[in-house]
Amino acid sequence: xxxxxxxxxxxxxxxxxxxxxxxxxxxxxxxxxxxxxxxxxxxxxxxxxxxxxxxxxxxxxxxxxxxxxxxxxxxxxxxxxxxxxxxxxxxxxxxxxxxxxxxxxxxxxxxxxxxxxxxxxxxxxxxxxxxxxxxxxxxxxxxxxxxxxxxxxxxxxxxxxxxxxxxxxxxxxxxxxxxxxxxxxxxxxxxxxxxxxxxxxxxxxxxxxxxxxxxxxxxxxxxxxxxxxxxxxxxxxxxxxxxxxxxxxxxxxxxxxxxxxxxxxxxxxxxxxxxxxxxxxxxxxxxxxxxxxxxxxx
Amino acid sequence: xxxxxxxxxxxxxxxxxxxxxxxxxxxxxxxxxxxxxxxxxxxxxxxxxxxxxxxxxxxxxxxxxxxxxxxxxxxxxxxxxxxxxxxxxxxxxxxxxxxxxxxxxxxxxxxxxxxxxxxxxxxxxxxxxxxxxxxxxxxxxxxxxxxxxxxxxxxxxxxxxxxxxxxxxxxxxxxxxxxxxxxxxxxxxxxxxxxxxxxxxxxxxxxxxxxxxxxxxxxxxxxxxxxxxxxxxxxxxxxxxxxxxxxxxxxxxxxxxxxxxxxxxxxxxxxxxxxxxxxxxxxxxxxxxxxxxxxxxxxxxxxxxxxxxxxxxxxxxx
Numbered sequence: 321x322x323x324x325x326x327x328x329x330x331x332x333x334x335x336x337x338x339x340x341x342x343x344x345x346x347x348x349x350x351x352x353x354x355x356x357x358x359x360x361x362x363x364x365x366x367x368x369x370x371x372x373x374x375x376x377x378x379x380x381x382x383x384x385x386x387x388x389x390x391x392x393x394x395x396x397x398x399x400x401x402x403x404x405x406x407x408x409x410x411x412x413x414x415x416x417x418x419x420x421x422x423x424x425x426x427x428x429x430x431x432x433x434x435x436x437x438x439x440x441x442x443x444x445x446x447x448x449x450x451x452x453x454x455x456x457x458x459x460x461x462x463x464x465x466x467x468x469x470x471x472x473x474x475x476x477x478x479x480x481x482x483x484x485x486x487x488x489x490x491x492x493x494x495x496x497x498x499x500x501x502x503x504x505x506x507x508x509x510x511x512x513x514x515x516x517x518x519x520x521x522x523x524x525x526x527x528x529x530x531x532x533x534x535x536x537x538x539x540x541x542x543x544x545x546x547x548x549x550x551x552x553x554x555x556x557x558x559x560x561x562x563x564x565x566x567x568x569x570x571x572x573x574x575x576x577x578x579x580x581x582x583x584x585x586x587x588x589x590x591x592x593x594x595x596x597x598x599x600x601x602x603x604x605x606x607x608x609x610x611x612x613x614x615x616x617x618x
Numbered sequence: 619x620x621x622x623x624x625x626x627x628x629x630x631x632x633x634x635x636x637x638x639x640x641x642x643x644x645x646x647x648x649x650x651x652x653x654x655x656x657x658x659x660x661x662x663x664x665x666x667x668x669x670x671x672x673x674x675x676x677x678x679x680x681x682x683x684x685x686x687x688x689x690x691x692x693x694x695x696x697x698x699x700x701x702x703x704x705x706x707x708x709x710x711x712x713x714x715x716x717x718x719x720x721x722x723x724x725x726x727x728x729x730x731x732x733x734x735x736x737x738x739x740x741x742x743x744x745x746x747x748x749x750x751x752x753x754x755x756x757x758x759x760x761x762x763x764x765x766x767x768x769x770x771x772x773x774x775x776x777x778x779x780x781x782x783x784x785x786x787x788x789x790x791x792x793x794x795x796x797x798x799x800x801x802x803x804x805x806x807x808x809x810x811x812x813x814x815x816x817x818x819x820x821x822x823x824x825x826x827x828x829x830x831x832x833x834x835x836x837x838x839x840x841x842x843x844x845x846x847x848x849x850x851x852x853x854x855x856x857x858x859x860x861x862x863x864x865x866x867x868x869x870x871x872x873x874x875x876x877x878x879x880x881x882x883x884x885x886x887x888x889x890x891x892x893x894x895x896x897x898x899x900x901x902x903x904x905x906x907x908x909x910x911x912x913x914x915x916x917x918x919x920x921x922x923x924x925x926x927x928x929x930x931x932x933x934x935x936x
Contacts (some may be wrong), residue, residue, distance in 0.1 A: 372783040395785035402779050408651035409776050411823065413833040421773040425784045457831045473780070 323386025324349050325481050325512050326371060330380035333363075339378050341536040350480065351526035353503075353513045353526050358533035365403070367533065368483055371514075372400055385480075396425035399474030403485035403516075407466045412457040415469050419444055419454075422473030426618045442542030444475035448502055464495025468502065481512040488519055496522055621856055626743055630852050633745040634866070636753040637806055637818060638848030640760040642840035644802050645819030647764075647795055649827065650775040656693065656796070657803050657819045659708045661812035662715030663689035664804045668737050669722035683804045689715070690796030698789060701858055740811025742852055742862040749809050756805050763798055771795060772833060814863035818844055821870040828874075828881040 326348040334340035341363035348354055358364050369375035370382060373389060382389040385397060399422075407418055422444070423437050445454050448468035453461060458469055467487060474482055485505075488496045503525050507513060517523060522531060524544065532540035621627050648656055667685030671678030689711055696707045719734055745753075763767070764771065774781045774791045782788045806815040822843035826836035851866030858865070 373785075374779060374782055385641075395783070395787065398783075400780060400783040402777070402783075404777075407777075410652050411646055411833055411836045411838075412830050413649045413772075413776065414831060417644075417772070417833050418776065421769065421776060424769055424773055424781075424786065427769075455831070477784075607743055 321351065323383070325352075325385060326514065327383040327386075328371075328380065330368065331377055331382050332379040333366050333375050333377050335376075335378070339536065340375075341370070341533065343380065344533075344538045345489055346531060346538065346541070348479065348481075348512065348514060350512050351510065352528050353507050354515070354529045354531055355520050355523055355527050356514060356516045356531050356533065357518070357520055358539075362533040363536040365485055366536075368485055368514070368516055372483065384514075396477035397480045399477060399479035399482045400473045401467075401470050401482065401484040401487060403489065404466075404470060405463060405490055407458045407461075407469050412459060414455050415445060415450055415458055415461070415472070416441065416454045418458055418469055419472045419476050422476035425477045440478055441476050442523055444472040447505065448472045462495070464491050464498065467495075467499065471499075471502065475506075479511070481514065482506065483514045485516045486518065487515065488517060488522060500526065523593070529575060626745070627852075627856060629741045629745040629747065629750050630856075630862070631849055633742055633750055633753050634862075635845060636750075636757045636847035636851040637810055637815065638845040639841060640753075640757040640802060641806070641815060641818035642822040642844040643764045643837065644760055644799055646823050646826075646833075646837050646840055647771050647775045648799065649820060650772075650833075653704060653708075654820045655705075655708055655822075656690075657799055657815075657816040658812070659693075659711040659715070660686045660796075660800045661803045661807055661816055662687055662717070662719070664666040664714050664800070664807065664814075665734055665737060666715050666718030666722060667804075667815075667865065668734065669719045669726065671674060673722050673726035678706055679804065679808060683801065686800035686804050687797050691793055694789065694792045694796050698792075737807055738812050739813060739861065740807060740809050740863050742810050742814075742866075745809050752805055753809075756802065760798060760802060763794070763896070767791070767794075810866075811863040814866055817867040817870060821867070821874050822847070825870075825874050825877045828877045840930040843870070847873060 324347045326346065328344050328346040331344045331346075332339035332342045333344075344367065346367075356364050357369065363482060366375055370377050371384070371389070373392075377389065384392045386395070387394075408600075419441050420433070420437070423441060426440070427437070442451070445451055448471050450465060450468055450472060453465065458466060461469065471482075471484070471487070474484075487499055500522050503513065503515075503523070507526050513526070515523060522528070527544045529543050530540065537555065645654075645657070648654055662688040664682040667682030668678040670864055671681035672686070674681075693704065693707050693711065696702055697704050702710075703833075721735055723730070770781075770791055771787060773784070773786065774795075778788055781791075802819070803812070803815050822835075822840040823836065825843045826839035830836040830839050847869040848866050851869045852862055854860070854869070855862040855865040
């Protein structure tokens with residue numbers, strides 16, 4: 321059996337006195353495409369930073385490819401696309417230069433650029449459809465193109481898993497669709513994706529699973545093909561024009577009331593989402609036997 | 619040439635060549651990280667070191683170097699671990715450094731503020747053969763480190779968080795760069811002055827920032843500007859009888875102003891010429907129905923009273 325790509329057991333991440341996430345159990349296997357959702361301040365970015373060694377794991381275990389995170393050295397296996405609206409510092413740099421810097425984790429002697437490096441960089445730029453702009457200064461690119469440059473930088477090391485923080489935030493609809501299409505291509509090539517996002521809907525065509533955090537705790541973890549029947553409002557944002565196999569997954573709110581098997585009276589509404597957060601958790605009704613506080617018992 | 623008949627001028631020109639080469643190569647990473655003033659800040663801290671050296675009877679340069687490196691490491695640690703931002707730490711260094719220098723120099727028996735002046739402004743024409751050898755060593759070390767570690771320094775200056783996630787030793791590289799900056803400032807300031815060395819780290823890169831498209835191109839332009847203004851400035855100061863450091867800096871600032879103004883003018887003209895058509899779905903071609911007008915090396919198409927010329931993904935008005 322192969323080790324999971326990412327495994328967290330009872331993990332807390334953040335500062336000693338007030339960890340931003342607490343007691344999270346999460347396992348992601350190769351080939352999964354996981355959305356990590358939750359309201360602002362729920363700890364999504366902190367969880368990702370804990371995985372990448374950017375924030376301290378204060379309790380529990382984090383393993384990457386079966387190796388405890390502090391001893392994990394094969395950094396090139398995990399590509400990171402941080403949340404940025406723009407790329408680069410004050411000195412002009414080209415798409416190619418920025419993407420080449422993503423190749424570093426693969427290299428033993430960084431000062432030499434080998435033909436293999438050049439090929440990987442060219443392939444990464446091609447994967448995000450920026451080959452024509454590869455010699456352009458990144459500061460002259462549009463916001464969507466700069467995001468794609470960051471994705472290419474993460475791809476340059478030829479990773480097995482890509483961790484992305486809000487790749488679609490602040491990107492207009494056309495560029496967002498293009499980003500999602502790029503992600504679809506990557507998934508078809510076998511990449512495992514963990515995407516922190518506020519907007520699940522545009523990603524639905526590629527997602528296999530949704531994990532939700534609220535106030536630092538994991539409150540939902542389920543495959544997309546079995547949407548939480550107890551959360552009719554949660555996925556009501558799912559567009560009806562989805563591909564057939566996904567449209568079938570959309571729970572019908574009317575039939576749902578009768579098939580859930582729970583007495584409606586037991587489902588006390590629990591306002592999980594915060595004001596202004598439109599995500600799937602904002603309207604969750606929690607059945608008594610699936611309350612998040614019970615999950616940690618089992 | 620008359621100027622080359624004198625040993626001191628030969629040394630001055632060689633020294634300016636070396637400083638003009640080394641300073642921008644370090645400076646490019648400072649500008650990239652928006653820490654353009656760090657060289658000046660470290661120089662002020664070094665002044666405290668100079669005064670401390672004069673007060674205790676120790677050689678001022680090693681003490682100044684120790685102070686500047688300590689300052690450089692402090693700023694990095696505060697940036698990473700502390701709550702203060704880099705610009706605030708830098709400001710504190712400026713004030714503390716110059717105050718420490720003035721107070722300590724007043725305490726030393728044979729020290730006067732004039733001793734500090736020599737370090738603030740320097741004079742490249744007083745370069746001794748030994749100074750020249752020191753410059754040569756410094757330049758070689760700077761080039762070895764910045765060229766050898768260029769990919770890492772670029773990655774760290776460009777995006778620290780990404781570099782950390784890639785498993786790079788970000789703190790180590792930052793401290794190394796800060797120490798290299800401190801060494802460049804302190805070793806150069808005795809001869810060329812704090813003003814000149816800080817300016818030569820930054821201004822050539824500011825010129826490159828205006829015109830370059832790539833990082834590699836920026837470094838090339840910055841080094842060319844740095845070497846040119848140093849050597850020409852030193853020569854000019856000899857003939858015009860002006861202060862060498864000030865002449866070089868004025869020349870560099872002049873180049874920057876001319877470049878920045880022309881770049882702005884060119885961009886404005888370019889913007890007027892460009893006709894950005896967001897929804898230009900029509901691709902002009904031989905049979906597109908629009909009149910084709912040969913125009914130099916390309917063909918314009920008459921479209922709604924404009925002449926469109928293909929330029930990358932859009933059309934320009936010609």
